[in-house]
Amino acid sequence: MTKHTFRKKWGQNFLQDPNIIRKIVAQLDPQPHDIVIEIGSGQGALTFELAKQVNTVHAVEIDPILVDYLNERAPENVNVIHQDILELDLHQFSGDVKIIGNLPYNITSPIMFKFLDWPVWSKMVFMTQREVAQRITSIHGNKRYGRLSVMTQALSDVELSFTVPKTVFFPQPDVTSAILTFEPISTSVTDLDHFSHVVKQAFGQRRKTLRNTLKGLFSADELGDFSGKRAEELSVQDFITLSTLK
DSSP: OOOOOGGGTTTOOEOOOOOHHHHHHHTOOOOOOOOEEEOOOOSSSSHHHTTTTEEEEEEEEEOOOHHHHHHHOOOOTTEEEEOOGOOOOOOOOOSSSSEEEEEGGHHHHHHHHHHTTTTTTTEEEEEEHHHHHHHHHTTSTTOOHHHHHHHHHHEEEEEEEEEEOOOGSSSSSSSSSSEEEEEEEOOOOSSSHHHHHHHHHHHTTSSSSSSTTTTTTHHHHHHHGTTTOOOSSOOOOHHHHHHHHO
């Protein structure tokens, strides 16, 4: 395409390596009947590869210049949507929906939770900063384990599949990226808002025990054996159990 002014506010770093592109697409396990939502289609690196393998690609892009670029070049099974992904109405999609995207680093969490809380998806593949991916996949007792780890793992089976070097992007980002693969699970979380509040409170002051961080939510008797522990010592299942005490 003609010279494009890269928008920092939209976190634009475009994949250039065909081998990495194919590897990321393969991670989604695309099937001919699949409907795929792509977050931030950019110049179509993943879009056009996906379009060869699936029924429909809904390519969501916020940059009007790139929307025009995609509309001019996309095959018929690509539906280009000019919209902020966080404002996208998910009710318009049904069927076997898979989701893929190179997530803007500044809004990774809001995007992830928008889709994790949506019961229709069958698989998701996201590219994030490696540091964020390591936090998401950490287990209790690890120094990276925190609110993001608990919330994500309570709602999905997630793994760090592989890392992506800075050199395969243009412009080159400052950090190494990683690919996260999400599979749906049958979660035991019954009240997501309450669960989220409990987890947020628990990790609000990491060095304090739960009898202090959660004193406004539970009594010491209700906390029982959890009372003297810190948030990082609790497993994801412990947090689910904790959230059902009331």
